[in-house]
Amino acid sequence: MAFLKEPPHTHGSNGGSAVVLVNLGTPDAPTRSAVRRYLKQFLSDQRVVEIPRAVWWFILNLIILPFRSGQSARKYASIWTREGSPLKVNTQEQALLLRAALGERGHDNVTVAMAMRYGSPSLPDVLARLKADGCERVLLLPAYPQYSGTTTGSIYDAVFAHYKQIRNVPELRFIRNYHDHDGYIHALQESILAHWDAHGRPEKLVLSFHGVPRRTLLLGDPYHCECLKTARLLAARLKLTPEQYLVTFQSRFGKAEWLQPYTAPTVQQLARDGVRRVDVICPGFTSDCLETLEEIAMEVRHDFMAAGGKEFHYIPCLNAAPGWIAALAEIAEQHMIGWPTMMAQPQRDALKKAGEAARAAALKLGAEN
Template identity: 45%
Template sequence: MHNDKKQGVLLVNLGTPDEPTSPAIKRFLSQFLHDHRVVDMSRWLWCPLLHGVILPIRAPKVAKLYQTVWMDEGSPLMVYSQRQASKLQDALNVPVELSMTYGNPSLLSGVEKLMAQGVEDIIVLPLYPQYSGTTTAAVFDGLSKAFKALNSIPGIRLIRDYHDHPLYIKALAGSVRRSWEKNGRGDYLLCSYHGIPKRLADNGDIYPQHCEQTTRLLQQELGLDDSQIGMAYQSRFGREEWLKPYTDKTLEALPNKGVKNIDIMAPAFSVDCLETLEEISEQCQELFEEKGGQKFTYIPCLNDDPAHIEMMQSLVRREFL
């Protein structure tokens, strides 16, 4: 049966401040940290803490960090995501728009742009390979909210995850092999995933299983044994326990175990951003070297690599009617 409804694609990433300044970062973090999916504390406790303590202290610090990674065209996350959208549109020859769950361009603006081009069926691709309620489900919530502003809503299909997609694993393995050719091969490959509070996983979030599966498949694809590859979780925030092992603690311990030359990558991030360019490339490298590590090679995210675009194309084509 042929479907003659016009189809389009909405690529969604988390979001980024509009500029590397305290006010822009306050605006962005306020929207991000108000989402119940991200912080599920009771609002009367959380809001005074967020606006009275966290934002005034964090915004200026985060602004300084953003200034170190900001590109001529803007925030790395935005620049790479825009390149992905434009290359995917060329590859698929259907309308593709980019939206962010928080900040600009908003989910509503992406949907409206697609509908203005006559799109009636939207395939939504959240750029999170591994599912988590804090990311993918937040996209779904955000879309439901955006649709409240529309009298007519499009058909919609959400690609929930692609943590084990063969082309995703191949693209990751390709990036590792390229790094090995260029920089030499480390003693150990550490896959660093964005953490979530352990409590969320205990309550049924399947994110850690997805991260473990990605690591296992990458290990098979690269032909590594258990002593040559491992995984850890980064970017924890606040005092509660997050998924372990922690990336920083892992890096501090490795030199004592004889691992002086390390390769590190961030498979949960589809584009390079503050958490990879500053937290991993700079902070983590310092930690590793302070504890006796000698060589630290950060393997960039897949960004707009052709193999990454090919994988997105394959994911989206599967959903075409």
Template identity: 45%
Template sequence: MTLVEHAPANHPKVPTRRIGVLVANLGTPDGTDYWSMRRYLNEFLSDKRVIDLPRWKWQPILQGIVLTKRPFSSGANYKTIWNEEANESPLMTITKEQVAGLRERAAALWGDRVIVDYCMRYGNPSTEAVVDRLVKAGCDRILFFPLYPQYAGATSATANDQFFRALMKQTWQPSSRTVAPYFDRPDYIEALAASVQRTLGGRTPRKLVASYHGMPKRYLMQGDPYHCQCQKTSRLLGERLGWAPDVIDTTFQSVFGREEWLRPYTVEHVAELAKRGITEIAVISPAFSADCIETLEEIQGEIREAFIHAGGKEFTYVPCLNAEPDHLNVLTTIITENLSGWI
């Protein structure tokens, strides 16, 4: 804390000026019990960016049928992957590891002038709480970084929305920037390719299924660029690996509700591959910056089982980039570029 120059002796002390870098991910429940899951799912599924049905139509369904039953099934799924030692979800554990690595890199580059922190769009630590903490620590400029390589209204945009809402509550509002999607950056593609090569030992699989989180097809028709950016990521990854164009298939998972979502659906596609005699596949999830319920439970559980049940023999999962050094180097480079003019 410092005194303001030329201010009277009784003037409130002002924190030393710093820059905040706030990385954001989707979120995680605080526990696997019914009420923790219900709070988390209620916040997530009440987001108009996620479910855009009219409130009068959706909320009775959500508060009635969905939040009566789904916390039990979702809690059971989380229990299968829960980090019991730390009493937290793997997404939380990995996010902490990522932030620790980014803090080391930031300290080496800029000393104590830059503070790196993290928040979740849903659950804790909330965006509002961390923004407030950064402002109180003297951050008069904040770079907000949603950890989604591909842009989608239901991920990047809603994270930004929440960041802007948090800024609205600040008396002395910091200057702010948001990071653009990075789905086609050469260094990001290089990191993806390295993860594939590490996992597969340099061999080329019969099929690499690039499974991205799904969304209603209607969102694509309304102008959301997510589908196109996913396709480009897959194409660039295949080109970097030097594979034939038909080795990588782009699919979409986590379908919810009755309307049509982006196709092909991963769970159906891997079963169809097995039925066609392709009994050895690998699966990667380029849309996730950290392994989470969708990768650790859905892909390695439901999707793997669908493949094996249909006649598949060998199923290899390529982990997310997580806190791998090359991934953290990519994120640090992106942060450095976006801090241009500030530091």
């Protein structure tokens, strides 16, 4: 097995620490060719589609990609901004603000980088760059509050596959989930209450999470349970009764049964039942993207109004909300305990002196660096 070329090892170096904020990904442009490349990578992941490879290859390459790429490109075009893909723009801003927030907490020896599981900047490229920059400790922070094998599990796969090519692997830490983290729940609460202060309250609040095939729940994936716990904790913070909110699942793909109830049919039924106003928020998405801005804010809105509803409000994702950035910093900080990211000057001087002594001893024994 061939290993990637290593940068020279420097004796006495304490290296740096890094937090990598990893989101799902996005096409590089709202064009048919760019979307096709992105969908091919995404839908080729066996974590995402658990169908025998030979069968799925024909379905993907001969049916889905030829027909779905153009349709998806038009949807991406409807939400694309001057700066680019909303998901990438929002995630990049989160990474920049997270770095500043960690600095304010005294962690001035931490790099924060953004990576995408599919598309660019790719996770392997970001990890390689951090290694070249001398980072010896890496914390992986998924942009998914709820764990699923289809999302967070896939990030783990990509990380392990990358480091399988590396001789000198850095210290790795993984954040598995934070679906019940107090800061995350509080940030959602603040976002909803701010919207209600400005626009009044709905008759029904819909908490729409991304769906997954129901069989994954039956096979042991905890995603469904973690979504329901997030919803329960958030409803308690908002002092909602069970009649005032609903949990639904969106973005169904294919003909198999997914987690239910499905968002669009549920919202349509609410309108037919006489509910005049619904508010929808997507707690499982920390950055606005195609699934929130187009599927919910456009398509589901249309479904609700066409079925007789009168007022539809989409409450944006947390994005760069100050409360959310503070929560991200707290989550990252809790998982960096023991790393030399936060030291007073005397400690820095002592660590530097110890490193210089170690390097001198190594050079005396014949080391080159």
